[in-house]
Amino acid sequence: MKRLQMFAVICACVFLAGPVFAADTIKLGVAGAHSGDLASYGLPTLNAAKLVVNDYNAKGGVLGKKVEILAEDDVCKPEVAANVASKLVSEKANVVLGHICSGATKAALNVYKDAKVLTISPSATNVDLTKSGDYPNFFRTISPDDAQARLQVDFAINKLRVKRVAIIHDKGDYGKGLAEFAKGFFEQKGFVPVLFEGITPGAVDYTAIVQKVKFSGADAVLYGGYHPEAAKIVSGMKKKKMKTFFISDDGVRDDTFIKVAGKYAEGVYATGPIDTTKFPMAIAAIEQHKKAYGSEPGAFYLNAYAATICLLEAMNKAGSTDFAAVSKALRTNWFETPLGKISFDERGDAKGIGFAMYQVKNGKYVEVGK
Amino acid sequence: MEYFLELFFGGLTRGSIYALIALGYTMVYGIIELINFAHGEIYMIASFTALIVSSLLALQGMTGPAVLLLTAAAAIIFAAAHGFTVEKVAYKPLRQAPRLSPLISAIGMSIFLQNYVMLAQTSDFLPFPNLLPDLPFVAEYLPFLGATEFFIIVTTALVMVGLTLLIKFTRMGKAMRATAQDRNMAMLVGVDINRTISNTFIIGSALAAVGGVLIASHIGRINFYIGFIAGIKAFTAAVLGGIGSIPGAVLGALVLGWTESFATGYVSSDYEDVFAFVLLVLILIVRPSGLLGRPAVQKV
Structure with missing residues (x-):
């Protein structure tokens, strides 16, 4: 044979x-x-x-x-x-x-x-x-690996007129990688993020980081990571009646996110692959x-x-x-x-x-x- | 100042939740010197029970505080039943065995319960309805504190007072304290040891169930793994305060909650856990038996 x-x-x-x-x-x-x-x-x-x-x-x-x-x-x-x-x-x-x-x-x-x-x-x-x-x-x-971050940054600056951005990530390869690209693009455009921090995935709650974002006076939160943490942060922000934009990635552009975050998901931005099907x-x-x-x-x-x-x-x-x-x-x-x-x-x-x-x-x- | 207060109460809320779970660890340890690793899972099972019951009630068209009360009652009963059963199945047969055996049995029970919920329910995150009442006066008088946070802190405080009274003044409480001091002597003066140990598990599980309902409502989502992380944190809190000591568990939980909250607020959330555990190490170096723990006396 x-x-x-x-x-x-x-x-x-x-x-x-x-x-x-x-x-x-x-x-x-x-x-x-x-x-x-x-x-x-x-x-x-x-x-x-x-x-x-x-x-x-x-x-x-x-x-x-x-x-x-x-x-x-x-x-x-x-x-x-x-x-x-x-x-x-x-x-x-x-x-x-x-x-x-x-x-x-x-x-x-x-x-x-x-x-x-x-x-x-x-x-x-x-x-x-x-x-x-x-x-x-x-x-x-x-698309290159930083394409999502580029789109997020361009959208935030050109469409949402964001001046002060808080970047949060989940410390993972995917989330942190995207967050770092986004930070780089913001700095290229002359905006220094007011906050750049990692959170621990699966923690009991994220009240403290939400308070920190609120205190920093950011217009937008850019989150690199997946939907479970994103849902918690978004709900925390909405409960504090914050009007800050929430922009995330294709780890969040998933229907599970909407299911879990429920009414708090409304208005959240997320990048995702163009549907070619x-x-x-x-x-x-x-x-x-x-x-x-x-x-x-x-x-x-x-x-x-x-x-x-x-x-x-x-x-x-x-x-x-x-x-x-x-x-x-x-x-x-x-x-x-x-x-x-x-x-x-x-x-x-x-x-x-x-x-x-x-x-x-x-x-x-x-x-x-x- | 407002920022400080927000972080203070955020930490207090988190600490309260840790405290409700930590009590279960510390009470069980006080009585049978066992670290019940399955305790976090009881908290998780309570959350799932609460989700199922509240969904059923919502289907019936019920709203308002009645849903919260019925849900909490169901979660407490179900969690207590699980705590009771876990003790009977996994720990009681090993009571005379070397101390490592029930510890391994506890870890096994924890893994079993996690997988049991994962297979019987789902491994996805599930949305949890907000059952806690929206108290308008909170926003008016305490602008830095959310209504749910306020509710959690007050409920925890009430539960603590209740527990203290129970342990100080009831027959059951006295039996528990006697068993904790010296199991054989308590048996000789007529305390039903098995019953007392079961009661401890039931009370500890009920407290975890209260914590489960509160935190799930506050956060709004649950999955089969939440018990593990909450359990680890609560266990840390119990050790911090001095394992076996009831006021110690509460103090340890609050210290842990505040440390995490302030570390995130003033330094960076990257170091939240680092600060929490550095604090644990430092306290244990200075006071090896925890903040309020008594040095273990070798019984002869």
Whole structure:
């Protein structure tokens, strides 16, 4: 059995490797974890790329040439990712869809940068990949880790006219991480938070911290954490008849929060992922996957689907595979994707995806801004 | 000044709740020298009973103070029954065993009760209705104090007075004090030891039930895990005040409540627990048997 599998793999390699030497195709590298523990993060991306490429090839390809996929497995390890990147560069990949994990992506990007190969990752969320400005060749169709904090801060300052903010978090990785990003953004805009504190999750009550917020004279509380503590703090504030805004994250944008906090939940703001399940293109893409592979698509499938469309469409719009022209096309055009209409900003983060601000109105979360 | 008062009364409220639970620890320890780790779970079960009963009453269309009284009564009875049963099942068979055995049995009971509620009910947080009356005069005369806080402090104070009278002046109280002093001697003069120990568990559980109803109404949400955290804090309060001493448990609970409240208010909530436990260590270094505890005399 083992030997048979091995034979099959070798055959597959030979067949996959065959067309590499055929001339005149657009080469789309697809790199990510295709085996190992994290394969479930990488394989949906490969499936998405195959489906999109088949669609384009059926319509005549890109720039009059067929698109072919060069799939490479980096098993989400940085050292493997750098090798894989060198291999794709030597095989003259025009653009690369990948990588999947942030660490592997970072390692590979240095190689692509020197070779001027443009990449779009469907899943690498590490903030520094775009924020550092080190990788002009990097784009992504997923929100970076600090996207929620940025949205919260922009919303608080521009829409709610908040001047004095109290930032509270639950000391956990998720809550504290968000709170620290938010603090950074507020300070960038010239507002110093009046309070920045962690609370103990599960404590008997939070009266003291509520009193502290009241005393600090904050216009808004920004809370990083999950709904049980948020519900207690919100109820405490409302019982003290405080008019302070309460803004939180997708750990709170959950119907359980409304159920538990009851009438006190009214008016609470929380960021949460944009709902893509009703977009026609997303529904179609998922159907396509079910038809082709007989299963539900996995993680980052829609992000990868969108990324592939952006890559191919940008080359069409640029009229060439030249790095400068394609990256300009990505930044200046809007693309129709299963994630909605998206474009890219200077740093390479996608515009129009990710998170939206919701508010509790009549016992339901309603979208109030992006 | 207003800020100080708010923190003072916030701490007093929190301390009152700790005190109601801490009494159960300290009374049981005073009588059978057992740390009843399942006591926090009794508090949690009382909250769940209160939620169920108050929801049923609300379905019947009842409102007002009657709901609070009936709910509290049901919670007290149910919690007392649980306390009684826990003692009979988990501790009484081990009364002659080495001291570590009932301790482990207590931890086992705590885990059992938590999981039992989690499986029988839910692991999610559940909303708890505010049963406490909204007293308008509180807002008028004591602006820094919420009506529920006021209600909690007053109720706790009344319960404490009641408990003191019970222990000082009734036959049952005298039997409890005698058993605490010397179990064998009490038995020889005709005190029914088993009954007295059961009574202690029943009273301790009833107090925890009062605490459960009050805090659940105040906070507005419960889950199966609330007993563990409240239990740890109340146990700390009992040790702080001198475990085995009833006034000590109350004093320890108030000191703990104030420390937490002021630490959050004037320093940072990041260090709330740090301050509470640093205080515990310091007090135990200076007074190893707690604030009001008597040094244990080895009985010969």
